[in-house]
Every structure is written in C-alpha cells, then in structure tokens.
Amino acid sequence: MTPLLAAASHTATNPGPLILLGILAAAGYMLHCVIWPYRACPKCRGAGRFLAPSGRAWRYCNRCSGRGAQLRTGRRIWTHIKNTDRNRRDK
Ligand SMILES: [Zn+2]
Numbered sequence: 001m002t003p004l005l006a007a008a009s010h011t012a013t014n015p016g017p018l019i020l021l022g023i024l025a026a027a028g029y030m031l032h033c034v035i036w037p038y039r040a041c042p043k044c045r046g047a048g049r050f051l052a053p054s055g056r057a058w059r060y061c062n063r064c065s066g067r068g069a070q071l072r073t074g075r076r077i078w079t080h081i082k083n084t085d086r087n088r089r090d091k
Contacts, residue, residue, distance in 0.1 A: 033074030041070050 040046030048068030060066035
C-alpha cells in the first residue's frame with residue numbers, strides 16, 4: 001500500500017474529528033439557545049400580525065398568538081434537562 005493510499009483510507013475510517021465537530025456544534029447551539037431562547041415566528045416573520053391588503057385592518061398571527069416570537073427547540077430541550085436534574089436532586 002502506498003503512503004498516499006494509506007493516509008486516504010485512514011481519514012476515511014477515522015470519524016473522530018467529525019464527531020468532535022458535531023459535539024462542538026451541538027454545544028454552541030445549546031449556548032445560543034440559552035442566551036437567545038426566542039426566534040422570530042416564521043409565519044409572520046416576527047411581526048405578530050398580518051395586515052389586510054387595504055392596510056387599515058389586521059389580525060393576530062395564529063401560530064405565535066401575536067407575540068411574534070417562538071421558543072427554540074434547543075431551549076425546550078435545555079429546560080427539560082434542567083427540570084429533570086432538579087427533580088433528581090430533590091429525591
Ligand atoms: Zn407569528
């Protein structure tokens with residue numbers, strides 16, 4: 001086996017850097033969700049309401065109930081983990 005081929009097969013079978021990169025990305029996303037728990041509602045784009053074509057009437061967004069913000073999935077997971085740890089400590 002030539003050294004070049006050996007190096008290529010070594011990198012193809014070693015998933016260590018990819019796993020490390022995935023863990024770092026997940027940790028970064030969780031930190032992002034702790035600092036900024038809300039995102040703009042994708043349906044109303046953060047406005048919280050929709051204007052009528054006339055521009056003189058409006059209604060609240062059904063998905064975010066007019067708040068314009070939605071809780072991120074990562075923040076829900078973080079809150080669930082936090083509550084689970086708290087329950088364990090109490091018992
Ligand atoms: Zn909305």
